[in-house]
Amino acid sequence: MEFRQIGAAERTTTMFPLVAYAFKPSPWAPEDEAAYAERMRFYETTVSLIAEEDGQTLAGVAALRMRQNVRGVVHDMAGVASVATHPAARRRGLVRELLPRLLRQMRAEGCAVSALYPFRPSFYARFGFVGIPAHRTAVFAPQGLSHLVRADLPGEVERLPLSEGWAAYDSAIQRRLAGRHGFSVFDEVRAAEFRELKSWVAVARAGGEVVGAVRYRIDAHGGELVAQDLHCSGPLGRALLLQFFARHVDQVARVSVRHDPADVPELWGTDLEVTSKTRVDNPTHNAPMVRVLDVAALSGMPAGPGEVTVEIVDDELIGGVWHLASDGGTLTVTKGTKGTKSTSPSVRLTAAGFSALVYGVLDPVEVFTRGLGELTEVDTLAAMFPREMPYLFADF
Ligand SMILES: CC(C)(COP(=O)(O)OP(=O)(O)OC[C@H]1O[C@@H](n2cnc3c(N)ncnc32)[C@H](O)[C@@H]1OP(=O)(O)O)[C@@H](O)C(=O)NCCC(=O)NCCS
Structure with missing residues (x-):
């Protein structure tokens, strides 16, 4: 072979x-x-x-x-x-x-x-990956956002074929990359294929700046406006894009839009009837998985106060003893115990367990109950790696 x-x-x-x-x-x-x-x-x-x-x-x-x-x-x-x-x-x-x-x-x-994106998470769990949240999809009738139809919002939305609106769409995505934990983007070579997709893009601008963008298509008159992920830099961008959707009343019966799990669509309007859900099944609809490949590269990451020596077991990429300390909100990573107070690791974690803490998807007790680590240093690890749900955006 x-x-x-x-x-x-x-x-x-x-x-x-x-x-x-x-x-x-x-x-x-x-x-x-x-x-x-x-x-x-x-x-x-x-x-x-x-x-x-x-x-x-x-x-x-x-x-x-x-x-x-x-x-x-x-x-x-x-x-x-x-x-x-x-x-x-x-x-x-x-x-x-x-x-x-x-x-x-x-x-x-x-x-x-x-x-x-796994076909079966347990397969990739063997390789040190751990699950993170799937995106949600909200479905509602545009009538539910009627309060926005005539609202005078300080901004405007432009509708363009994706190829023409690409620069604005890409700037909205790059802004999310800079600001949203878990968000990911392709390099320019791979992303260039998406620019050619047959899709509309709605671009929201306020004060001359792009504050939101969403890709969408309409499947039929009286049918559905099918939107991809709602990329907004804040509530004004979201309101502008929702207003744009609301103006499709009597044109489409439904709007479906993918959104960040942290978004709460039931708060988008009074009397808004909305279903927001995620579906997970094998092999076609699975939540994404992630893992750390390089522990030392995490130096400089924001972290809560604390200090701990961990041993990552059974992993050729990140296995071994690591001293992790946070002072002033920034993580410092040192290989081994050398130069630290502790002489031996006080908690053993799998690569998936460590990755779960770094990504903020499991707390240390869950790492233990999932069989991904020991039940020690719980308070220190919880303080250093507080839960913070990532949102992986990737169109693949
Ligand atoms: C999934 C797939 C890629 C596995 O490839 P493979 O070469 O047969 O995998 P390996 O023989 O190297 O198996 C690696 C490990 O996973 C296990 N494994 C293999 N297929 C598995 C499955 N369907 N479910 C759970 N575990 C599986 C093996 O037992 C082995 O475990 P071990 O290392 O503890 O012995 C292959 O079955 C395939 O092509 N499936 C269809 C396409 C697909 O689903 N690809 C993945 C897309 S995310």
């Missing part, structure tokens, strides 16, 4: 048959392969690894170059995708070999964190 990295052009002959078989209706038509080849220019910066035997590609994994905000600090992130093994070669340990290779390489290239 040979494991090697391939370039974007080679993905069509090697990875396409695996991912098309795994994720698309099949058999596929020759034009599907041609369409895939055409898209490969958007994968020029993607790191793709394959396993080959006798010239046949049996498995592949890839990492998209992304960036993610983790508690206010933006890191390079490996967005894991295209994970597939030929059905005849499954359960032979090929992804077990490929995925750690990929994560090692991405860490060496500067990625401090990684994220993915």
Whole structure:
């Protein structure tokens, strides 16, 4: 078995048959392969690894170059995708070999964190990933926002084809990246494909600045306005975009819009009848998962007061003893116990347990009840890594 990295052009002959078989209706038509080849220019910066035997590609994994905000600090992130093994070669340990290779390489290239959408979370839990919240989708009739139809708000909304509104849309996303824990974006090469999507974008501006943007399409007259994630820098941006939706009364029956789990749609209006929900099931609708690839790179992250020596177990990337201290609200990370008061770690965590604390999705007692760490240093860890729910935005 040979494991090697391939370039974007080679993905069509090697990875396409695996991912098309795994994720698309099949058999596929020759034009599907041609369409895939055409898209490969958007994968020029993607790191793709394959396993080959006798010239046949049996498995592949890839990492998209992304960036993610983790508690206010933006890191390079490996967005894991295209994970597939030929059905005849499954359960032979090929992804077990490929995925750690990929994560090692991405860490060496500067990625401090990684994220993915799993087909089954327990599979990626073996590789140190832990779940974070899924996005929510709110569904309501535009009549529910009638209070906004004539409201005189200090700003305006422009509707454009996405290709024309791309710069404004991208600026709204980059602003969210800077300000929202968990938010992630693709690099320019990968993101360029989304610019070509057949989609509208509504851009809200106030005082000459972009304060919100949302991608959407309308499926039918009297049907649904289907909006993607609502990207707002604050309540005015949200109100402007909701007002824009409200003005589709008698044109569409419903508006559906994806939103940050921290948003509370029932507070968007009086008498607004709204359903906001998330759906999680295998293999198609799973909440994202994340993990830390580089503990030392977390130095400088905002953290509550405290000091603790942890041992991360069973993980080749971040395993070992780490001294974590926060003074004045900033985390300092030191490898080992050298130079610290403590001589041995006082809590043992798995990579997933540590990642859960860093991302703020589980508190230390939950880390223990989930089997991801010991029940010690609970108060210190809770103070240093307070819960703070991330919102991963990624259109993949
Ligand atoms: C999921 C998939 C990629 C696994 O690839 P693989 O090469 O068979 O995986 P491996 O043999 O390396 O297995 C790695 C580990 O996961 C376990 N595993 C494999 N498939 C699993 C599954 N469906 N559910 C839970 N665990 C699984 C293996 O037992 C092994 O455990 P171990 O390391 O403790 O021994 C492959 O089955 C596949 O291509 N499925 C269809 C496409 C897909 O779902 N891809 C993932 C998209 S997120």
